[in-house]
Amino acid sequence: MELARKPICCPKCGSRPVARIVYGLPHFSEKEAREVDTGKIVLGGCIITDDDPQWACVSCGQQIFKTKK
Numbered sequence: 001m002e003l004a005r006k007p008i009c010c011p012k013c014g015s016r017p018v019a020r021i022v023y024g025l026p027h028f029s030e031k032e033a034r035e036v037d038t039g040k041i042v043l044g045g046c047i048i049t050d051d052d053p054q055w056a057c058v059s060c061g062q063q064i065f066k067t068k069k
């Protein structure tokens, strides 16, 4: 699935929020740590390719890629 921008709710199951996937080993601020707790951010791991999804539904696991221009 590809979208130009982050959807407010999951296009597949309609749940929200849709999480932003953060790659690598980010140094979280308190705000970001809270966003992890609330499901706004998920950790994508350290392996980064050119073809990684940008967002993911925490409910159904649907991965969403950002449309490339």
Ligand SMILES: [Zn+2]
Residues within 6 Å of the ligand: 010, 011, 012, 013, 014, 015, 057, 058, 059, 060, 061, 062
């Ligand atoms: Zn979903």
